[in-house]
Amino acid sequence: MAKNVNRNLEVFDMRLGAQDGSLINRHAYFDESVFERELGAIFNPSWQFVGHESEISQPGEYVTRKIMRDEVIVARSENGEIHVMLNSCRHRGVKLCSADGGKATNFQCAYHGWTYATDGRLRGVPESPTLHPSGIDRSKLGLHKARVEVFNGLIFATFNNDAAPLLDVFGDMSWYLDTVFKKTEYEAYGPPVRFIGDFNWKSGAENWCGDPYHGDVTHHTGYVAGVSYLDDMQKHVTDMQAMGAVVTNEQDASGETVFVFTADGGHAGLHFRIPAEFDRPVFPGLEKHLWTEIEQNASPDLVAGADRRIVCVSTTFPNFSVVEQLITNVGDDEFPAVSVVNVRVWLPLSATQTEVWSWLIVPKRATPAWKRASQRAFARTFNVGGVFEVDDSHNWNTTAQANRGSVGMALDNNYTALPEEPTPSSVFRGKVYRGPLHDVNFRSLYSTWVERMEAKPEPVTLVGFKTEGACEL
Numbered sequence: 001m002a003k004n005v006n007r008n009l010e011v012f013d014m015r016l017g018a019q020d021g022s023l024i025n026r027h028a029y030f031d032e033s034v035f036e037r038e039l040g041a042i043f044n045p046s047w048q049f050v051g052h053e054s055e056i057s058q059p060g061e062y063v064t065r066k067i068m069r070d071e072v073i074v075a076r077s078e079n080g081e082i083h084v085m086l087n088s089c090r091h092r093g094v095k096l097c098s099a100d101g102g103k104a105t106n107f108q109c110a111y112h113g114w115t116y117a118t119d120g121r122l123r124g125v126p127e128s129p130t131l132h133p134s135g136i137d138r139s140k141l142g143l144h145k146a147r148v149e150v151f152n153g154l155i156f157a158t159f160n161n162d163a164a165p166l167l168d169v170f171g172d173m174s175w176y177l178d179t180v181f182k183k184t185e186y187e188a189y190g191p192p193v194r195f196i197g198d199f200n201w202k203s204g205a206e207n208w209c210g211d212p213y214h215g216d217v218t219h220h221t222g223y224v225a226g227v228s229y230l231d232d233m234q235k236h237v238t239d240m241q242a243m244g245a246v247v248t249n250e251q252d253a254s255g256e257t258v259f260v261f262t263a264d265g266g267h268a269g270l271h272f273r274i275p276a277e278f279d280r281p282v283f284p285g286l287e288k289h290l291w292t293e294i295e296q297n298a299s300p301d302l303v304a305g306a307d308r309r310i311v312c313v314s315t316t317f318p319n320f321s322v323v324e325q326l327i328t329n330v331g332d333d334e335f336p337a338v339s340v341v342n343v344r345v346w347l348p349l350s351a352t353q354t355e356v357w358s359w360l361i362v363p364k365r366a367t368p369a370w371k372r373a374s375q376r377a378f379a380r381t382f383n384v385g386g387v388f389e390v391d392d393s394h395n396w397n398t399t400a401q402a403n404r405g406s407v408g409m410a411l412d413n414n415y416t417a418l419p420e421e422p423t424p425s426s427v428f429r430g431k432v433y434r435g436p437l438h439d440v441n442f443r444s445l446y447s448t449w450v451e452r453m454e455a456k457p458e459p460v461t462l463v464g465f466k467t468e469g470a471c472e473l
């Protein structure tokens, strides 16, 4: 018998928002009953990002992470495979591993000593012949495992047996992620940063669909402090010329300099590139030896997608966001501007609390000095104390605080701007909408959200629960 995890979802008669995602009722940001429904309708069916494979590059290495409320161990086993397993002993449910990460040959429970291999198999049961004279079937008592897919080094997992393969779920969004992570090899630069914000997860996820509308206002102080080129486009061109790139045409013939994009499935993002053409592809913020490597080794469509780009920010539905952005390093003579790749998960703890897990990702073959410069740029902008993060968190937190009352809750948030038609593009995938100021990207996320929240809940079959009581390993 299938196990139905949508147990809280029998009746839900609240109007959540317009079908096209243009208006969203503010209950969606503050109401715990909405959040409980999201767990079943949005998150349990989804693939969740749990780490970068470079974090566990050697057999036996592991990190501990979360898939919503379930704590998991992400481990590379002795044969090199990656496993994502519930961090819970099969005996009486004690948390198996309390460390953030490390290297192990076995995981031994601190309570009675049951011991598991790094691939989850139950290896040791102390006093087993005495306690279980007729034997114990260890094959059914291994750690409970999730499905795993690795995409460009990014590890995703789900406990949903019925989830479509990852690339089917990502659709055209996978190409935009390829333009970040497939143009060269990347690795995590240290462990993820974690912090808890007093905001709803959707406030972060929607903003990272690309919201240049807020930049000049929210991040004005940061721009004045010189962390971004976004208020000085000509300086991009000058700096790229200083790195040896030859400008052939200062107008962008394609017209696709700044645009937002959407992909079926609720994914969306913003793409921003230098409005000038160069005689060769340029990859702002990366060291020159990587320009050559990317041009020679990456596929032509990825080169065309990443060429001249200074910002690509996106949310892959529902809660996985990525930014690749050129950041200035004021006072750094060696690397006055570097790119920062920040990967993050908006992990909801409740309707009004979100735990942000945030990784700095760097090109593997960048020099150590460049990687440190990227880390400094990250610290000044998107890290927990960075100016962008502080500015944004303030808005999201006050949104949660200002609308808890019965009146505020009854209002709608507005995503009605620019109902434009997409522009055909020979390079870029999904739907492309020219210009920076749209709400169509937010409507992509929210129309999917409304559709799934209002659909009759389908039972979700948990991995390992096809047959009641059995655990498939």
Ligand code: FES
Residues within 6 Å of the ligand: 089, 090, 091, 092, 093, 094, 109, 110, 111, 112, 113, 114
């Ligand atoms: S709870 Fe883990 S060995 Fe008993």
Ligand SMILES: [Fe+2]
Residues within 6 Å of the ligand: 207, 214, 218, 219, 388, 392
């Ligand atoms: Fe922002």
